[in-house]
Amino acid sequence: MNTNLCKKKVIHVIFCTMHDFHLHLARLPQPEQFARILAGRNYGYVAIACEPWEWEKLREIPYKCAAYGIHPMIAESATEADFARLREILISDPNAQVGEAGLDRRYPGYEPGGVQEAVFRRQAELARELGRDLQIHCVGDYMRIVKVLREVGFKGGPRPVFHRFGGDLSVVRAGIEMGAIFSLHADSFRKKSTAAAIKAIPPESVRFETDADETYCNPGTVPADAPSTETPVIEIAEALIKDLGEVKKLYELAIKGA
Ligand SMILES: [Zn+2]
Numbered sequence: 613m614n615t616n617l618c619k620k621k622v623i624h625v626i627f628c629t630m631h632d633f634h635l636h637l638a639r640l641p642q643p644e645q646f647a648r649i650l651a652g653r654n655y656g657y658v659a660i661a662c663e664p665w666e667w668e669k670l671r672e673i674p675y676k677c678a679a680y681g682i683h684p685m686i687a688e689s690a691t692e693a694d695f696a697r698l699r700e701i702l703i704s705d706p707n708a709q710v711g712e713a714g715l716d717r718r719y720p721g722y723e724p725g726g727v728q729e730a731v732f733r734r735q736a737e738l739a740r741e742l743g744r745d746l747q748i749h750c751v752g753d754y755m756r757i758v759k760v761l762r763e764v765g766f767k768g769g770p771r772p773v774f775h776r777f778g779g780d781l782s783v784v785r786a787g788i789e790m791g792a793i794f795s796l797h798a799d800s801f802r803k804k805s806t807a808a809a810i811k812a813i814p815p816e817s818v819r820f821e822t823d824a825d826e827t828y829c830n831p832g833t834v835p836a837d838a839p840s841t842e843t844p845v846i847e848i849a850e851a852l853i854k855d856l857g858e859v860k861k862l863y864e865l866a867i868k869g870a
Contacts, residue, residue: 632657632856633795634712634747634775634821638669641829642845647673649849655856660747662686662712664694667701679709679747684716687731695734702742710739711747712775715756722752729760736764745771745793754779758786766790776823780805784812795819798855801862810866820859822852 630653637659640646650657661670662683670678680701682690702708713735714728721727739746746766750757754774761772767790774787776797787794794813797820801807810818822828829848 630655630853630856631819632822632824632852633773633793633819634658634660634797634823635852636660636662636666636823636825637673637675638666639825640848641826643669643673645845646849647675649846650852653849653853655849655853658709658747660712662749664697667697671701677707677709678705679711679745680705681711681713681735681747682731683712684714684722684728684732684749685719687728688720690731698735699738702738702744709745709747709773710735710742711773712749713746714749715752716749717752724756729756732757733760733764736760736766739770740764740766743770745773747773747775747795749775750778754783755786758783761790762786773819775821776800777810778803778806779809781809781812784809788814788817791817793817793819795821796859796863797821797823798859798862800859801866807866810863815867818863820856820863822855822859824852824855828852 632655635657637643637646637657638661656676659670659673659675659678660681661667661678662681663686667680670680680698682694682698702710713732715722715732716728719728736746748757766772772787772790772792773795774783774792775795777794777800779787784794794810794817796810796818800810829851
């Protein structure tokens with residue numbers, strides 16, 4: 613492979629195009645219109661679907677790259693049928709990633725050895741088996757995530773993607789060893805230890821995201837039954853583009869101060 617070309621491509625992705633590495637397209641109002649407007653603005657994204665209704669909704673929308681998974685907030689209610697359907701969807705879409713999956717101390721089953729860990733491990737194994745990148749959600753102990761990833765054998769294959777990254781330098785070091793991607797959100801710059809660790813991430817392993825979902829816009833801004841005008845959707849799409857640009861600016865400022 614021509615490494616110069618490859619390098620150019622990476623720089624292009626990071627600095628020249630708008631690419632939102634974590635966007636809950638199916639949770640936004642009028643997602644079909646959103647997809648159309650974002651395509652017109654050359655705004656790329658990974659469309660995340662992290663619970664069964666969201667998987668089916670997303671499959672009705674024209675998207676370019678998707679991720680399908682089971683979020684820790686619903687780990688307790690995940691069934692064998694859900695896992696079977698998840699596998700089926702992933703096999704039907706060879707470009708799709710797995711996730712978001714992970715640990716979240718705000719929801720039931722977070723304790724070590726609990727249901728969140730079991731559901732995360734199964735998805736990590738699925739990602740390894742199918743050779744797919746794994747979008748990881750972590751609100752809590754990153755080192756428990758790292759331990760599972762190591763046990764499952766993430767290294768030099770499909771990549772762990774630390775979404776809305778909030779870990780410290782030890783997580784960055786462990787992630788680099790596994791070839792991880794670190795997806796940065798405006799919140800990633802709030803915590804001192806994370807802001808400091810961001811400087812240690814190789815630039816080619818950095819991505820940006822909005823993590824926009826149904827909480828992104830005020831409820832009722834775009835009534836579900838008002839498809840006659842695209843104006844409110846356009847306004848929200850423009851806010852999204854602006855927000856992603858702000859994350860990039862925060863990153864540029866952070867590495868300047870490195
Ligand atoms: Zn998310």
